[in-house]
Amino acid sequence: MSDIKIEGDNVNKGLKLLAVLSTIAMLVVLLGGALVTKTGSGMGCGRSWPLCNGQLIPTEISLELIIEFSHRLVSGISVFLVTALAIWSWRKIGHVRETKLLAILSVVFLIIQALLGAGAVIWGQQPVIMALHFGISLVSVASVFLLTLLIFEVDKKFDADSLVIDKGLRSQIYALTIYCYVVVYTGALVRHEKAQLACLDFPFCDNAAIFSLPSTKYEWVQMGHRFAASLFLIWVIALSIRILLKYKHKRVLFWSAVGSIIFILLQVVSGAAIIITRISLYTALAHALIITMLFSVLSYLVLLSTRSKKNENTNKKVA
Numbered sequence: 001m002s003d004i005k006i007e008g009d010n011v012n013k014g015l016k017l018l019a020v021l022s023t024i025a026m027l028v029v030l031l032g033g034a035l036v037t038k039t040g041s042g043m044g045c046g047r048s049w050p051l052c053n054g055q056l057i058p059t060e061i062s063l064e065l066i067i068e069f070s071h072r073l074v075s076g077i078s079v080f081l082v083t084a085l086a087i088w089s090w091r092k093i094g095h096v097r098e099t100k101l102l103a104i105l106s107v108v109f110l111i112i113q114a115l116l117g118a119g120a121v122i123w124g125q126q127p128v129i130m131a132l133h134f135g136i137s138l139v140s141v142a143s144v145f146l147l148t149l150l151i152f153e154v155d156k157k158f159d160a161d162s163l164v165i166d167k168g169l170r171s172q173i174y175a176l177t178i179y180c181y182v183v184v185y186t187g188a189l190v191r192h193e194k195a196q197l198a199c200l201d202f203p204f205c206d207n208a209a210i211f212s213l214p215s216t217k218y219e220w221v222q223m224g225h226r227f228a229a230s231l232f233l234i235w236v237i238a239l240s241i242r243i244l245l246k247y248k249h250k251r252v253l254f255w256s257a258v259g260s261i262i263f264i265l266l267q268v269v270s271g272a273a274i275i276i277t278r279i280s281l282y283t284a285l286a287h288a289l290i291i292t293m294l295f296s297v298l299s300y301l302v303l304l305s306t307r308s309k310k311n312e313n314t315n316k317k318v319a
Helices: 014-039 065-093 099-123 127-153 167-192 217-246 252-274 281-318
Strands: none
Touching: 014 065, 014 099, 014 127, 014 281, 065 099, 099 127, 099 217, 127 167, 127 281, 167 217, 167 281, 217 252, 252 281
């Protein structure tokens, strides 16, 4: 990052620790939300929020209550961690171009995420709204993750401030990241419409009749997601190979591309495992975690692309 003027030793180690803790907390919140959905624990605390069954500390304990209450507790802690991280980052490395925007996004999307969760408890869990809730959670995690990377970039452990990515590749990265969000939404809709097992075969709805059209709404939702995910798989691999061939000597791009390929393949495997295991809790949580990591990597490529455009313009002025 060309406008970083301070050395890593001048950055408070506490800020780095806070950044790591905040990132972990956001991942736990996201997985906790997925766990609440998978176990049907959304009403574990009744329709009261932020209290649980109208109590600060509930007296009648059930498994659903423990899961929901724990999720709320971790979410509350994450609000304080991320807010502290945003303020501290703003003050410490606010001169870095992306810091202030990411600080704002991390807090705003976390608040929206919390409000959507509260709304689901108070007014009921509508599938479309709950799918949007996961998408918001994804952006929130990615924002905190990118803010953490900015903090660690100060140490100059990796060269990420002088890259120049060609315009065509930048456009592909932007488009792919947006499409990733669309695919995530279709997957969340499958979950909240309870259409995970609408098709019991893989990769087709019915492997014995691969050319037959879905016959129910739930089959359409399931197969719509699979079709979108198939295009996403091809696109991620094609783009990653292009990056590997053209920028194999740029470590951050090289490993981002490698990570993208690994995560998309794991995502496909975990998606198939959900069908094969008939929605095993562990495979479902893995599916949510892997797409979060993939989206975060793609978001980092977006950050590098926006920075690359600035570097390109600077080089033209110098020339």
